Amino acid sequence: MGRWEPGARERLAEAALELFDERGYEATTVADIAARAGVTERTFFRHYADKREVLFGDPAEYNAVFTDAVAAAPAEASPLDTAALALRAAGEWFVGRHPYARRRAAVVGAHTALQERELVKQLHLGEAIAAALVARGVPAPAAALTAELTTVAFHQAFTRWVARDEETDLGAIAIGVLDELRALTR
Amino acid sequence: MGRWEPGARERLAEAALELFDERGYEATTVADIAARAGVTERTFFRHYADKREVLFGDPAEYNAVFTDAVAAAPAEASPLDTAALALRAAGEWFVGRHPYARRRAAVVGAHTALQERELVKQLHLGEAIAAALVARGVPAPAAALTAELTTVAFHQAFTRWVARDEETDLGAIAIGVLDELRALTR
DNA sequence: GCACCCATGTCAGTTTCTGTCATCACCTAG
DNA sequence: CTAGGTGATGACAGAAACTGACATGGGTGC
Numbered sequence: 001m002g003r004w005e006p007g008a009r010e011r012l013a014e015a016a017l018e019l020f021d022e023r024g025y026e027a028t029t030v031a032d033i034a035a036r037a038g039v040t041e042r043t044f045f046r047h048y049a050d051k052r053e054v055l056f057g058d059p060a061e062y063n064a065v066f067t068d069a070v071a072a073a074p075a076e077a078s079p080l081d082t083a084a085l086a087l088r089a090a091g092e093w094f095v096g097r098h099p100y101a102r103r104r105a106a107v108v109g110a111h112t113a114l115q116e117r118e119l120v121k122q123l124h125l126g127e128a129i130a131a132a133l134v135a136r137g138v139p140a141p142a143a144a145l146t147a148e149l150t151t152v153a154f155h156q157a158f159t160r161w162v163a164r165d166e167e168t169d170l171g172a173i174a175i176g177v178l179d180e181l182r183a184l185t186r
Numbered sequence: 187m188g189r190w191e192p193g194a195r196e197r198l199a200e201a202a203l204e205l206f207d208e209r210g211y212e213a214t215t216v217a218d219i220a221a222r223a224g225v226t227e228r229t230f231f232r233h234y235a236d237k238r239e240v241l242f243g244d245p246a247e248y249n250a251v252f253t254d255a256v257a258a259a260p261a262e263a264s265p266l267d268t269a270a271l272a273l274r275a276a277g278e279w280f281v282g283r284h285p286y287a288r289r290r291a292a293v294v295g296a297h298t299a300l301q302e303r304e305l306v307k308q309l310h311l312g313e314a315i316a317a318a319l320v321a322r323g324v325p326a327p328a329a330a331l332t333a334e335l336t337t338v339a340f341h342q343a344f345t346r347w348v349a350r351d352e353e354t355d356l357g358a359i360a361i362g363v364l365d366e367l368r369a370l371t372r
Numbered sequence: 373g374c375a376c377c378c379a380t381g382t383c384a385g386t387t388t389c390t391g392t393c394a395t396c397a398c399c400t401a402g
Numbered sequence: 403c404t405a406g407g408t409g410a411t412g413a414c415a416g417a418a419a420c421t422g423a424c425a426t427g428g429g430t431g432c
Contacts, residue, residue: 003397004411029387040412045389080370112306119305120298145367148338156331181331184266185368189428190380215418229380231420374432381426388419395412401405 004039009047011037016054017107025111052117055108059121063128065093066150070132079138079146080182084175086129086150087157091171098167105162126151153177190225195233197223202240203293211297238303241294245307249314251279252336256318265324265332266368270361272315272336273343277357284353291348312337339363 005011015036019028030051034044048054069089073082094101108114126147133143157174161167191197201222205214216237220230234240255275259268280287294300312333319329343360347353 003395008410030389031387041388042390042413043411046410049389051388115309116302116306119309120302123301123305141366142370145338145342145363145370148342149367149370152331152334152338156334177331180327181335182371184328184331184335185371189426194379216420217418226381227419228382228421232379235420237419375430376432377428377430379426379428382424384421384423386419386421388417390417391415393413395410397408397410399406399408401407402403 008037008039008043012039012044012047013054013057017104020055020107020111021103025107025114052114055104055114056117056121059124062121063125065090066125067128067132070129070136073136075136079133079142080149080178082133082136083129083146083150083153084178087154087174087178088171090154091169091174094161094170096167098162101158102162105158122151122155149178149181153181194223194225194229198225198230198233199240199243203290206241206293206297207289211293211300238300241290241300242303242307245310248307249311251276252311253314253318256315256322259322261322265319265328266335266364268319268322269315269332269336269339270364273340273360273364274357276340277355277360280347280356282353284348287344288348291344308337308341335364335367339367 012033016028016033019032019036030044031041033054034041037044044054066086066089069086070082073085077085108118126144129150130140130143130147133146134140138146153174156177157170160177161170161173198219202214202219205218205222216230217227219240220227223230230240252272252275255272256268259271263271294304312330315336316326316329316333319332320326324332339360342363343356346363347356347359
């Protein structure tokens with residue numbers, strides 16, 4: 001056994017989500033979060049670079065859901081087909097996570113500071129997808145645009161998905177959004 | 187003559203851009219900015235909500251460039267045609283501002299904190315465009331997607347525009363990006 | 373000329389975030 | 403079995419970002 005309870009990082013994340021939900025982001029201090037997690041404030045900042053970051057897990061792991069799907073797509077798939085496969089994969093990944101996603105989305109949506117961070121994460125996801133497309137031989141400009149389309153479609157779909165009380169098929173919604181985009185550009 | 191030199195807000199913005207450029211965003215304190223502008227730190231925070239905001243002018247004024255163009259589009263224009271008109275209008279607005287835009291883009295691009303703020307501004311611009319489209323009778327979901335396409339195209343075009351040493355036609359680049367998006371979704 | 377207005381100054385205080393050093397259980401070498 | 407290393411944590415001081423409260427003093431309207 002260690003000198004301290006293990007899993008400090010996870011306890012901090014859970015305590016933060018609870019407190020942001022209960023009192024709001026601004027009314028919660030890092031000291032509050034640390035106290036509920038049973039550690040000191042200094043330890044919080046050893047695990048998370050800043051107060052906002054505590055709501056965002058490992059980005060590499062999350063981005064891989066999309067980029068792995070891109071990499072695994074058949075060679076003859078068009079950029080947009082590849083995007084669709086990535087959206088399906090993301091939909092799979094979120095199966096069963098609807099309750100948590102709703103809770104988290106409500107907290108993030110309530111505070112500009114957290115929305116900002118979410119948007120950078122989305123940007124980085126887009127860059128990762130673009131890189132994966134380039135690795136497949138897609139020219140850089142087309143890859144960048146396809147990646148943006150993918151994140152836009154996913155974000156729209158995600159918004160609609162969390163808006164419903166019951167968990168539905170996120171991947172299907174995302175494909176639907178992609179079709180709407182296709183219709184718009186006709 | 188007033189008791190104080192007028193234009194404190196503008197002096198603060200200029201001082202901040204200079205200092206961020208010279209020393210970097212993190213190495214510049216708000217006290218530094220205020221000192222160069224000839225005011226106190228407290229006055230800085232009376233004009234700008236936080237240290238980042240000083241690089242972002244009045245969003246309503248900027249967004250109006252796009253939304254006015256949307257509102258002024260002929261009734262028979264499709265959502266995407268309307269988007270194209272907004273992109274042209276934005277291109278016009280930036281005529282002659284290439285040197286300043288380059289300088290500012292370099293500073294913003296160098297610091298995640300500033301990129302975050304820029305992304306929220308882009309999000310709000312998208313929401314404003316969507317609202318303007320809804321006012322024209324476009325259904326909300328299509329309006330949201332069209333607005334996203336517009337901001338994505340503009341951002342891509344803007345990135346390419348500032349990357350060149352010489353000022354070129356931003357509106358034309360943006361229309362070109364829109365065409366690329368059309369080609370991708372075919 | 374007098375009262376009000378309002379941008380600014382002054383100052384104290386909270387919160388976020390960082391640097392530095394001490395602590396102490398566990399592990400490994402000998 | 404003991405000594406030293408390792409690594410996460412605590413303790414503490416401090417810089418910088420922000421906020422609230424009150425004071426100041428020139429400009430403006432009556």
